[in-house]
Amino acid sequence: MTDDPQHPASETVAPQHLSPRVLAIHPLRSLRTFAIPLIGVVILGQGSSSSLVAAAVGVVFAVVIPLLRWVTFTYSIRDDRLQIHQGLVSRSTRTIPLDRVRGVDVSAPLLHRLFGLAVVHVEAAAGGEAQDEGTLDAVTAAEAERLRALMLRRRQATGDVQPAEPRTGPAYARLRRRWFLYAPLSATYLLAPLALLASVVGFAVEIAGQVNGVDEERARRIVEGVLGAPEVVVPVLAAFVVAVPAVSVLAFAVINWDFTLRGRDGSLVTERGLFTRRSVSLERRRIRGWELVEGLLERLAKAGRLRAVITGLAGEATRAQLLPLAPRSEILATAARAVAPFEAALTAHPPAARTRRLFRACLPWAVGAVVAWLVAPWPLAVAFLVLAALGVPLGLDRYRSLGHAREGARVAVRSGSLRRRQAVIEGRAVVGWTVKQTWFQRRVGLATLVVGVGAGRGGYSAIDMSEEGAAEFAGHVTPGWVEPLLVRAPRRGTAATDPPTVS
Amino acid sequence: MATDSSNPAGPHLDSLTVGTAQFRPPARRVARGAIALWTVENLIGVAFAVAPVAAFAWLVDATDPAWLPGFVVEHVWWAPLLALVLGAPAVLVAPTWRFAVHRWEVTADVVYTRSGWFDREWRLVPISRIQTVDTTRGLLERMLGLATLDIRTASHAGSSKVEGLPAGVAAAIAHDLARRAGALRDDAT
Numbered sequence: 001m002t003d004d005p006q007h008p009a010s011e012t013v014a015p016q017h018l019s020p021r022v023l024a025i026h027p028l029r030s031l032r033t034f035a036i037p038l039i040g041v042v043i044l045g046q047g048s049s050s051s052l053v054a055a056a057v058g059v060v061f062a063v064v065i066p067l068l069r070w071v072t073f074t075y076s077i078r079d080d081r082l083q084i085h086q087g088l089v090s091r092s093t094r095t096i097p098l099d100r101v102r103g104v105d106v107s108a109p110l111l112h113r114l115f116g117l118a119v120v121h122v123e124a125a126a127g128g129e130a131q132d133e134g135t136l137d138a139v140t141a142a143e144a145e146r147l148r149a150l151m152l153r154r155r156q157a158t159g160d161v162q163p164a165e166p167r168t169g170p171a172y173a174r175l176r177r178r179w180f181l182y183a184p185l186s187a188t189y190l191l192a193p194l195a196l197l198a199s200v201v202g203f204a205v206e207i208a209g210q211v212n213g214v215d216e217e218r219a220r221r222i223v224e225g226v227l228g229a230p231e232v233v234v235p236v237l238a239a240f241v242v243a244v245p246a247v248s249v250l251a252f253a254v255i256n257w258d259f260t261l262r263g264r265d266g267s268l269v270t271e272r273g274l275f276t277r278r279s280v281s282l283e284r285r286r287i288r289g290w291e292l293v294e295g296l297l298e299r300l301a302k303a304g305r306l307r308a309v310i311t312g313l314a315g316e317a318t319r320a321q322l323l324p325l326a327p328r329s330e331i332l333a334t335a336a337r338a339v340a341p342f343e344a345a346l347t348a349h350p351p352a353a354r355t356r357r358l359f360r361a362c363l364p365w366a367v368g369a370v371v372a373w374l375v376a377p378w379p380l381a382v383a384f385l386v387l388a389a390l391g392v393p394l395g396l397d398r399y400r401s402l403g404h405a406r407e408g409a410r411v412a413v414r415s416g417s418l419r420r421r422q423a424v425i426e427g428r429a430v431v432g433w434t435v436k437q438t439w440f441q442r443r444v445g446l447a448t449l450v451v452g453v454g455a456g457r458g459g460y461s462a463i464d465m466s467e468e469g470a471a472e473f474a475g476h477v478t479p480g481w482v483e484p485l486l487v488r489a490p491r492r493g494t495a496a497t498d499p500p501t502v503s
Numbered sequence: 504m505a506t507d508s509s510n511p512a513g514p515h516l517d518s519l520t521v522g523t524a525q526f527r528p529p530a531r532r533v534a535r536g537a538i539a540l541w542t543v544e545n546l547i548g549v550a551f552a553v554a555p556v557a558a559f560a561w562l563v564d565a566t567d568p569a570w571l572p573g574f575v576v577e578h579v580w581w582a583p584l585l586a587l588v589l590g591a592p593a594v595l596v597a598p599t600w601r602f603a604v605h606r607w608e609v610t611a612d613v614v615y616t617r618s619g620w621f622d623r624e625w626r627l628v629p630i631s632r633i634q635t636v637d638t639t640r641g642l643l644e645r646m647l648g649l650a651t652l653d654i655r656t657a658s659h660a661g662s663s664k665v666e667g668l669p670a671g672v673a674a675a676i677a678h679d680l681a682r683r684a685g686a687l688r689d690d691a692t
Contacts, residue, residue, distance in 0.1 A: 311657065431632040432661025435526065435625040442623070454632075454657025468523040474627070475524055481612035481629050487527040 026066035183252035193247030346403025361395030537667025549590035
């Protein structure tokens with residue numbers, strides 16, 4: 001197999017094997033997995049012949065199985081189909097029609113990068129809703145680029161697909177190093193070091209248990225001894241306070257190193273990673289809009305995340321990411337460049353919505369406080385009261401977050417406080433409207449309008465709009481099929497004024 | 504809508520249209536048999552909720568366990584009674600209330616439904632975006648000559664369900680919608 005196949009100009013790929021270089025990678029990888037058990041077998045077996053035989057068998061398997069897999073694994077692209085043949089005894093053939101391909105991801109873990117290889121991951125929609133996937137692990141980096149171009153470009157019958165097309169597309173965004181400092185503001189990255197710590201501690205306990213036979217009783221005494229000694233606890237806590245943000249920045253940097261977003265072959269392509277370089281292609285014709293997500297801390301620092309609203313993408317949370325963490329202004333500019341601009345100010349929701357947000361944020365805790373006061377020790381009631389009091393700023397902020405707007409063919413809805421999301425959706429992508437009204441909402445003339453989209457989260461809610469506002473809004477976005485269902489009552493009360501906007 | 508008169512901005516563009524917009528109710532009611540359907544369904548549901556509570560009460564009453572305070576043991580039969588009282592509206596009130604609320608209509612472009620009782624929901628699904636139309640008939644529905652129409656698009660928020668349609672009507676609509684969805688098919692999902 002070569003990097004330069006026989007028919008580079010036609011949209012076919014003759015049946016071929018993966019890169020032979022994987023024969024170097026896969027044994028290394030399986031050895032890494034088996035190394036500790038193997039060493040264990042040899043040491044525990046104290047070099048007895050049976051343990052050596054077992055180790056030899058392990059090594060042989062680590063080499064032979066990848067070899068067999070390589071020999072029996074071929075792929076081809078012909079007649080607009082990707083076919084993957086594999087299996088020694090039971091042969092299997094997976095056929096993915098190219099018009100069902102929804103995304104081609106190319107990733108290169110460290111080991112692969114050293115050998116100039118990449119893993120191609122083809123995601124396709126199966127006949128039904130289920131996802132069907134094909135993975136080529138691994139081909140040369142150039143071949144990966146060529147396959148990606150082939151599979152995503154099939155619609156434009158250019159007939160001229162160059163291998164390893166240069167990155168000609170414009171870079172819509174590039175992650176700056178100093179944005180790494182936003183990482184501790186993001187719950188995801190702040191929790192990363194804690195998870196790491198937990199696994200390290202768990203591992204240490206397990207090792208200690210195996211090595212010294214530390215029983216639970218002794219372990220508990222050690223822990224209690226440590227916790228009872230301030231000269232140990234204080235520095236540890238201090239180190240912890242310093243280390244957690246530092247590690248979260250580090251984790252963020254490793255995952256998102258040199259994050260770039262660019263356009264290529266009718267797709268948006270993101271690339272990121274320090275050790276494992278990962279690239280995700282999002283087909284433009286499947287993108288229905290974008291979403292700005294801001295955690296509370298991120299919002300205080302005027303930072304946020306940008307995500308594409310895209311149809312039929314599994315693992316959307318990370319893969320649809322267009323910018324992992326960046327200043328808000330940068331996110332809006334990137335969204336405007338890469339997907340679609342949206343500059344209209346959001347219309348605030350009626351004051352009744354504020355009352356409702358406040359009620360919903362405070363009432364459950366207040367009820368809890370009363371119940372706790374009656375049946376439980378008083379500290380619990382106080383805790384509930386504190387939560388109820390915190391509900392006031394939370395409810396007010398939730399109200400401030402509510403908003404909706406329309407600009408040209410696009411709509412925007414926003415809600416949430418601890419995690420505020422603003423979705424901007426193409427009007428033509430709306431596949432349905434739902435108006436929800438609880439009994440309480442009906443009493444005060446509010447309704448929640450859900451924009452149905454066959455992408456992303458499926459539905460984007462404009463919570464607590466005015467009844468009339470919801471009907472008007474739907475009518476303006478998709479007049480063709482909503483207007484016939486509207487009736488217009490003579491205006492009541494004072495002349496309408498422009499509803500206030502929110503920032 | 505409570506308009507904010509303190510806002511200094513000029514008249515809104517939308518106010519050029521006369522009056523305030525509202526969704527009109529969909530034209531058609533569901534079959535009257537739906538009341539019976541919902542009554543039986545909710546009756547079964549309430550029975551399933553009350554039964555374990557009653558069983559627990561009976562067990563407590565019979566065994567008089569020491570770990571429960573005397574007050575609880577004495578009044579343990581209040582629990583199933585309370586469950587029954589809470590469940591009663593679902594059987595006695597909800598079905599007729601639902602019948603008053605549930606409406607549907609298929610216009611030239613949209614499947615338009617209203618449903619709910621205490622809380623309400625309006626759904627508008629454009630026919631051009633419909634992906635599948637199912638009619639299902641459970642045992643109860645078959646006995647009552649009813650069917651449920653299940654209309655789906657690529658989004659759960661753009662999908663709709665009409666319960667309690669006469670079986671013949673449901674089948675005819677499903678056929679009609681499938682044909683029209685095919686003819687109007689819009690590429691964007």
